[in-house]
Amino acid sequence: MNNPVLRYIAYAIAALLLAVATVVLVPFIAIDGIVPDVMLIWAIWVALNEGQMIGMLAGFGAGLLFDMVSADVIGSNALAKVLAVFVAGYFYLETREREMTGSLRFPMITMLSALIHNVIYYFFYLRPTEIDFVQFFLRYGLLTALYTTVLSLIPMLIISRQKD
Amino acid sequence: MIRILELIVRFKEYVVLCVLVAMSFLLMTFGNAAKLRGFRIILISGIGFLQESLAWLPNPLTILSDNAALREANYRLSREVAHMRRAAAENERFRALLQFRDSSDYAVRPARIVGRIMDKSRYYLTLNAGTLDSVFTGMPIVNDQGLVGFVYSSALHHAIVQTILDKDTRIAAKTERSRVNGIIAWEGGTNLYLTNVAKTEDVHEGDIVVTSDYSSRYPADITIGRIIEKKDEPTTLFWKLRVEPAVHFSSLEYVFVGLQSPDEERLLVEELLEKRLKRGDINKETSTRAREAIREANRLSREASKEAAKEAERQTIRDSLNKLRQTPSKDSSDE
Numbered sequence: 500m501n502n503p504v505l506r507y508i509a510y511a512i513a514a515l516l517l518a519v520a521t522v523v524l525v526p527f528i529a530i531d532g533i534v535p536d537v538m539l540i541w542a543i544w545v546a547l548n549e550g551q552m553i554g555m556l557a558g559f560g561a562g563l564l565f566d567m568v569s570a571d572v573i574g575s576n577a578l579a580k581v582l583a584v585f586v587a588g589y590f591y592l593e594t595r596e597r598e599m600t601g602s603l604r605f606p607m608i609t610m611l612s613a614l615i616h617n618v619i620y621y622f623f624y625l626r627p628t629e630i631d632f633v634q635f636f637l638r639y640g641l642l643t644a645l646y647t648t649v650l651s652l653i654p655m656l657i658i659s660r661q662k663d
Numbered sequence: 664m665i666r667i668l669e670l671i672v673r674f675k676e677y678v679v680l681c682v683l684v685a686m687s688f689l690l691m692t693f694g695n696a697a698k699l700r701g702f703r704i705i706l707i708s709g710i711g712f713l714q715e716s717l718a719w720l721p722n723p724l725t726i727l728s729d730n731a732a733l734r735e736a737n738y739r740l741s742r743e744v745a746h747m748r749r750a751a752a753e754n755e756r757f758r759a760l761l762q763f764r765d766s767s768d769y770a771v772r773p774a775r776i777v778g779r780i781m782d783k784s785r786y787y788l789t790l791n792a793g794t795l796d797s798v799f800t801g802m803p804i805v806n807d808q809g810l811v812g813f814v815y816s817s818a819l820h821h822a823i824v825q826t827i828l829d830k831d832t833r834i835a836a837k838t839e840r841s842r843v844n845g846i847i848a849w850e851g852g853t854n855l856y857l858t859n860v861a862k863t864e865d866v867h868e869g870d871i872v873v874t875s876d877y878s879s880r881y882p883a884d885i886t887i888g889r890i891i892e893k894k895d896e897p898t899t900l901f902w903k904l905r906v907e908p909a910v911h912f913s914s915l916e917y918v919f920v921g922l923q924s925p926d927e928e929r930l931l932v933e934e935l936l937e938k939r940l941k942r943g944d945i946n947k948e949t950s951t952r953a954r955e956a957i958r959e960a961n962r963l964s965r966e967a968s969k970e971a972a973k974e975a976e977r978q979t980i981r982d983s984l985n986k987l988r989q990t991p992s993k994d995s996s997d998e
Binding site: 519522526527529532534550551552555556559562563567568569572573574575578582585623624625628634635638 | 786
């Protein structure tokens with residue numbers, strides 16, 4: 500899609516569908532309470548296709564939506580997603596977007612961003628409690644990041660097949 | 664001005680990052696959840712509608728465990744029914760004899776679970792009952808097995824339940840056998856922990872844990888779970904008691920909403936105290952008062968010693984004057 504307006508509309512529709520899928524379908528693929536962060540994959544995808552700035556705005560929007568639904572401190576999810584996507588945005592290469600999203604670099608970037616996201620998110624999540632951060636992060640943060648990375652292989656494989 | 668604009672355009676990514684981070688921190692500091700209530704209600708209604716319309720989808724991962732849990736529950740319940748019948752008859756007789764009114768009875772309303780929301784390590788349930796069915800925020804949620812959680816938020820036709828498997832869980836609880844009080848908390852995973860139980864207390868593995876009378880949110884004597892592990896940690900004075908919840912959260916389909924809202928005033932007062940304790944205001948206040956008292960005592964003692972010194976000086980002068988008065992009269996008498 501060459502028209503940027505149409506492209507942004509497509510991103511918005513994709514975000515809406517993914518948000519619905521997160522609420523309705525993600526519990527079906529939960530493994531021992533661990534669920535992947537689909538919206539983070541979407542925000543990273545936007546950052547790798549449109550650049551750091553648009554990606555950060557997408558991450559902020561997705562994070563804020565989650566803050567509204569959950570009982571977390573409003574803004575904590577948004578902050579974590581903005582910073583995670585900011586890091587992912589460094590890997591944006593203009594005119595070579597498909598090279599990034601259609602190769603193994605995409606899941607690697609997702610892993611890095613998911614780890615950054617979870618460190619920030621769980622820091623604010625556990626701050627008012629006495630739960631040990633390191634133990635909790637190793638149990639939930641790492642596994643969630645790993646599951647998110649595994650799920651990011653799906654869009655990577657689709658793009659890689661299209662490239663071929 | 665043009666140079667500033669050029670700089671902003673050149674480093675626009677960093678400017679946007681700073682703005683978004685600042686906005687996030689502002690939301691975290693000043694973001695009032697109460698102001699977003701309307702927006703949240705719309706979201707919850709939407710989520711509830713979506714989940715209800717897709718509730719027919721079977722979850723293959725839980726079907727096997729559901730069946731096993733149901734069979735086990737069926738066997739256990741059939742044994743318990745006979746026992747309960749005897750106990751109920753006996754109970755009725757005693758009540759009639761003592762003209763004792765059962766104060767723990769409270770009205771309940773059945774509700775169906777139409778969806779589950781898993782967000783990181785939080786676990787919510789969506790009910791097909793809302794404010795139109797007299798289901799309001801804060802009401803306890805139970806089932807035949809025990810305590811499930813409480814209504815976190817309620818819309819017209821749907822309500823979101825925050826289960827006890829949540830990091831914010833703090834429930835005043837006691838063991839059914841020895842009536843030892845403690846606090847139920849969650850630290851991740853599928854089990855809970857009974858905390859603040861001293862090593863001198865009489866608790867055993869297998870003891871049933873129920874809600875205590877001190878609980879501000881839940882009625883007393885609702886089963887929470889069973890102690891499955893009692894660990895002696897040498898560094899603390901308390902037992903580490905792992906509690907298996909009585910409720911099988913993976914196979915939950917129907918629950919009961921306890922139609923009694925918690926005492927808002929009590930909750931507010933306890934919440935305020937907790938916040939102040941966390942901030943350390945009370946300790947600060949106490950130490951400030953203590954410092955002021957010490958300062959005041961020092962001032963008074965300094966004044967007292969000054970007064971005493973002055974008084975001693977005055978006395979010395981008075982004595983000297985008396986001596987002087989007496990001395991010339993003696994001399995004159997001698998002359």
